[in-house]
Structure formats: C-alpha cells, structure tokens
Amino acid sequence: MQPDPVIFTPLLAAACAIFAWSCYRRFSLVAVGAAEDRFSSLPERLQGMFEFAFLQKRVVSRPFGVNHLFIFWSFLILAVANTEFLVAGVFPAARLSAVLPQALYLPLVFVFDVVSLCALTAVAIALVRRAVAPPYEGARTGEAFGILSMIGTLMLAYFGLHAAEIALGAEGAAQSMPVSRALSSLLSGEGGETLKSVAQVSWWLHAGVLLFFLNYLPYSKHMHILAAIPNCFFKGLDAPNTQPREEFVEGNVYGAGSIDRFTWKDLFDSFSCTECGRCEKSCPAASTGKPLNPRLVMHDIKVNLLANGDLLQRGGEPTVPVIGDAEGSIRPDALWSCTSCGACLAACPVFIEQMPKITKMRRHLVQMEADFPEELLNLFENMEQRSNPWGIAPGERGKWAGGRDVRQFEAGKTEYLYFVGCAGSFDSRSKQVTLAMTRIMEAAGVSFGILGKEEKCCGDSLRRLGNEYLFDKMARENVAQFQEKGVTKVVTQCPHCFTTLKNDYRQYGLELEVIPHAEFIESLLAQGKLKLDHHEKKGGNIVFHDSCYLGRHNGVYEAPRTVIAQATGSAPAEMERNRENSFCCGAGGGRMWMEEHLGERINLNRVNEALAGKPSTICTTCPYCMTMMEDGLKDRSNGGTNVKDIAELVAEGLKA
C-alpha cells in the first residue's frame, strides 16, 4: 500500500526540515540565559536520567502516573515502527522484514501490534480522566485533548492499515499481529477496492498525523517530549534551596530582573514543563488562594522567553518584564507568597526547579529595587543592626539559661557547639524547647557549649527572602567565628539553622558536622544514654508534623518518628500529607515575618488536617512550625490539643 515516493519524499523532507528549524529556533533561545554547570558528576546524572526519565519513578508516584508510563514506553517502542514506516515511504524496499531474520522480525511485529493497543487504551484513559477529573482547574485545554486525540488517531490508523492489508492477504506477518488480525475479520466482507481504499486512507492518515505531530511538538506543552529526558539529566544535585552565591562588586547586577538573568537551565526548565499541575496541587500558596502558582511561574517564564528571546539574540533589550502583571510576567505578590517549602520541587516529575527561580526574582526585587513588603524593612534592619529578626539587644541572647550554668563553647573542652538560634534564644515559647534540649543533653552527659552573647543569627530568612547581600555579610561573620573558635560539630534545634549551617555555609568553605536535634536525640537513645519513662503511653495520640527544612530539604524523616516512638511507647499518628508530601506550616521563606493578607491561612489549613485525627499533641521539630501550629490552634476551638517540640516530649519522660 505504499504511496508514490515521488509525492511522499518531498513532504517528508519538508516536514523534517521545518521540525529541525523549529527545534533550533526554540532551543537556541535558552542560550540567552547565563552560564551554569550542569555537566558535573556524569554517572550520577546518567543514573538520574535512567531512573526518572526512563523508569519515570516520580511520574508513577501520583495518580495516573502508570498510565503515562505506558504512553511513554509505547512511544519509544513505536518510534521504531514509525521510523520504518517513514523510511519505507521514501524507499519502499527498505523494510525491517527485508533486513531482519524472521525469528527476530515476527516477535517485533507482535510487540508493535500489542503495544499499539496498550497505547490506545492508555490514551483513552487519559482522555476520560482529563474530561471527568482533570488534574487541575483549567487543564481541559484544546491542546491537551488535541494531542491525546492525535496519538489515538495514530494508533487507529496503524490498525486500519494493517487490518486492511491482512484482509487483502498482503501482510506476510499477519500471524504475529493478533490485534490487527482480529480487526481484519471485521473487514472480511469487503471487496478488494474498498480494502485498498481503507489501507490507502489509513496510510495517509498515519503519515499526516505523524508529520503534523512532529511539527506541532516544539510549539506546544508537548515540547516536554524532547526536553524532559535531558532535563532529568541536568537535574540539580545540591540541596535545592542552597542557591549560588552572588559576588558583591561594583558594576554587578543581582538576581533575575529580566529573562536573560536566569541561567540556561532555568530557561530549559520552562520548555520541559509538562503542565501536569502537580507542583500547583502541592503548593501551600497555590492551594490556599494566594496569587502564586508554581506551574504558572514556569509558564510565564516560557512566555517571556518566547516574547523577548528573538530580541535578546539580536542584542536588544527585553520588552516584557519578568516581574510584573502581564502574561509572561510574574506578579511581585506571587513571589512574596512562596514559603520556600520545596513541595513543588519534590512533586515535579521532570525536576523543574520552580522555587529557586522565585528566590532569584526576590533577589532582584530586594537588591536592585529595594522593593519588598513593608514588614520586611524592620526585619532587614533588625538583622543588620542586632543580628536577630526581632531586634532584641544581642546582649539578651543566652538569657534563656536563667540561673542555669551553661558553658561557653571552647574547642577541646566542649565537644559540641549547641547552636540555639534566634527563636530558641528570644521567643518565649521556644526558650522552653531550649531548656528541654539542655536538660536532655545534660542527662545524657553530652559535652556541649553555647556561644551565648556571641551567637548571631544564621541568616536563613534573609537568604530565602533574596537579601543575599546581608546574608553574605552575616554568613561571613559566622563562618569566621566558627573557624576561629574551632567549631566542628554543631547541634541545632531549628531546621533553618540546620540547613543554613550545613548546606549554605559549605559555600563559604565551612564543612561542619551539623546534627539536627531529632537525630541527636535519636543517637543518644540508641546509645542508651537516656533513661526514659514512657509508661504514660501517650503515643498514637501524638500527630507528627514534618518541617519542610528538616524533611524535604534535608531528607530527615525517620529520626523524629523513632524518637517519638521511643519517648511515648508508640509510633506517632500521621497526617494525610506527610514526609515528602508534607504540607508547610506557612512560615518558611521569610513568610514568618510577613502578614498573610491573601487567601486562607496556611497554618489553619494544616492545623485542620492535624485535628482530623483528634490528637492530644501536635509534635513539631521547628520553632516556626511551633508558632504557626499554636497560632492556628488558637483560631480553632479545639479539644485541648497542644503543640510540643520533640525535645519537650523527650524531656518530659526523663527519669529523674
């Protein structure tokens, strides 16, 4: 049923040329971005690509992911069949049947036939799902339905062609094509001419849809078919919220205030987005009615690149601002809504880095425009003047100890530095956690010391808010102090201090062993250094809330659970969203210091989830979570549920 190559050859050549040109036009746009090294650690990258692009580990972890896995693999397998199909259209004699031995060819044909049916089924499921229960509001786009229909049509045309050929007796491998053969029986009553027409129409339909699809790809969200695999290869290998330092010398610009200030990888991300909406579903801002939606952040970056890219390539200035109100721009209030919780990063099947882009734009707003929510002015000045967010006199640090004799850290004399942090030093509720932690370490005979008055804020909020200049200043001071004092092992009780000391300060050449209190207590328990009375059996009634900075950003999920189990005699209850799917308390990313004017309050959303299991206690591991959960509880007339830090649970059970 081959058409005349004289007709098809120029068609195919033109389609391929246009496709190549479109791809070049689009992908070359990412070159307007800044340089960034994403080629280091090749083995790790290849492994990531294999696991996440080919095995689709993340894709399958959410509803309908398996369906996508089927479509993806069908696509890969049928790519062989489709290539043969196109080649044969030009060189009718160049067929697999002519080159492959029968023993190989027949099974292959069988696979093509069955896989085509799988693909058709998966596409049908996807169509129904999108129509009946779309992944997010607004996902029922013509583009999405169009693409699915096209893939479906390809499969139908494939079957039409083969069924007709079998009916005509022109298919030598008919016995290896169960599906096509079954379909051909439907055509058995038809005359030869009709069958030939069916074959002819199917052939052209198949060819037409294939070539159209090819040329539609680069202009649609299905560009991810081309970009997603390399994007998994290029995925970030560092802790995602540890972003590159900036160099503060005259003449430099800071953050991303225009599209070319992003890196090429940032721009490549925007082409890789599948618009699956998983980030949006997990985002605490998007799901509580804030103007931020990480999916749209990626979309707007792509629109912006397409609008400005040409101009930039010709050496011009961008015309559509990257921060602003129009499509292709991201609203400042969206940028300020991010809690830097990392849920978007954890959800994205193709490892797009949404949150770091938000931070880059915040860096621009703060450092180039000095334009930020009013409340932050105080925070920035307090940090700069008094090295703590509340602006309390630095001399007051260390007063949490009250009459207790807590040693100053001294290398050689004390093993661990207990880095209390601002909340633990100044916030009255968190000071109780500090005291609990102190009791635990004293009971276990740990050799530790504090910095007292000399302790300074780690600078976490500043960095997440984009005030990299001040963060840099404070980080340098802290790093110098740690080095001078010979600090090597640090215990923290705040996950923000933890992540900053451990991951961010590494960029300043400081390698510390930083241990979050949950893990530290876990190891004390494991070594039998703590004697606990847990006959109260409060467990089960305690629900555990994962801190984003301990969990998603640093992978510490089990230690706090083990500690709760040991301290109370039973494992904690889990909220519906837990571990990597945990839902933020709303205070990260500097949100702690801002008002929450828009939408539902994030902490209320989370507290409601926690209260669903009627717990006696919500257990936290972070001072911000503690504040947010307590505030949330105040707004709910709850049946006596309280909030406790994990250290308090343990300290309560210490045998006298």
Add this chain to the structure above:
Amino acid sequence: MYVVACIKQVPDTTQVQIDPVTNTLVRDGIPFIVNPYDTHALEESLRMKARYGFKAAALSMGPPNTEATLRKALALGVDEAILCSDRAFGGADTLSTSNVLAAAIRKLAQEDEVGIVFCGKQTIDGDTAQVGPGIAIRLGFSQLTLVDRIEHLDFLSKKIRVRRKLEGRYEIVEAKLPAMITVVRELNRPRYPTVPMRLKAAKAEVKVWDNNELKLDPNSVGLKGSPTWVSRIFSPQRAAGEIIGDGMGDPAGTARLLLEKLVASDMLAV
C-alpha cells in the same frame, strides 16, 4: 537648590545600659544607628530630590566614626555627605551643636541656595528637640516643627504649606522658604538601600569640615560653647512588679485576686 537633612548618629538605645556606679551611659561596644526620626528627615529630602530635582545633602556633627552613618545616607541616594568633626566640637550641648550645624549650612549655601533643612523631631539619646529650632533661628529660616505631611510647595512664591501633628489635633501652617522642618515618623516610610548604591557609597566621598573651614569662634563650639552640663543620668526607680497566678488554669480565681489587689492598693474607686 539644596535640601539638607541633619542626621545624628546615636547609640542603639535598645542596647544602652546605665552604669549603676558612675551613672553614665555604657557605650562600649554598643552599635550606633541613625537617629530613627532622622531617617524620615533623610527620606523626605530624597523624595524632594526625586520630585523637584534638588540636590540632597546629609549633614552631621560628630566624631570621625560618624562617617559610617553618612555612608548610609549616601547609599540611600544623597548627593553630598558632610561631616562636621573637630576635637573642638566635642562635648557640645544643643546650643553649640546648633552653632556648628548652622555654620555648615551657611557654608553649603555659598555653593547653592539652601531651600529646606529637614531635622528629626528629636533624638533618642539627648531627646531635647532643640537643635532643629536652634538651626532655624541662627539661619533666619522659617521654623516648622512636628511635621507629618507636606501639603504644598510653591517655588515661584517661595512658600511651603505643611501639616503639624500636635497632641490631639493637626495644624496646617504656611511659611516662607527657606524653612527648617522637623519631622515625625508618620511623614513617610524610609527606603532601603539597593546593593549597587551600597557599594557605590562605600567608595564615595564624605566631606569632613573642621573648624578651620567653618571658622567659628572657638568659644561658641564644643564644651566651651556649651552652657549646659549634664550632671547625672539615671533610670527612675520602679517598684518590682508581681506576676499574678495562673490565668489560663484558673481565670476566675486569678481575676478575683487581681481585683482584691487593685482595691487594696486604692487603684479602683469602689
């Protein structure tokens, strides 16, 4: 035309303590900040610069380390930063401070007309609120204190109309330029420096004027020109408070206890 903001470097009072023995301020190791009211004076001068194209100058009298304060002003965008610093200026009270600052403004006026001088309402260390008016008198400027809004500025007729925030009422006042205006916090929201401006300010020039330049009578400046002496500084004694009961656990009992105490101490008329 110049618009001048007078800014004073003050110790960060949240961190100031009084030495119980000598009854003086313990200033060792206490960081300095720009007097909070003066940040609003500075902001208003920068807004005028942006709006009318004035040249903005920041002016301060103090020891050499006051330079840091003036650099902050440069980072915010003033065109000139002038530090009046001389050993002879040390130990000044409000009178001699006003003499020096007025002389500096006069010197600046030799370069270009000075239209408005902004001062803070008062400082958080000396708290006298006298320096602004002192400058106005010496320069013969209109004196507009406690301003929380600039209503109108008319160059042609050289007039300014402002709103003064007084206790329980506002007062709209019109005056002739040049004027000295002291500002309250409600006037504006101070800006934050951008990083490029900070870096630029780090290298910019802070002009230092000593008495060779201001040529004031040595008896009118510093300690010698100061009739005021601070003899003693102390915190008023306050009786220690008492934390009453467990309000969460037993609200009714706590309220009763509180009531009893208030009645017993004659604080409530029953």
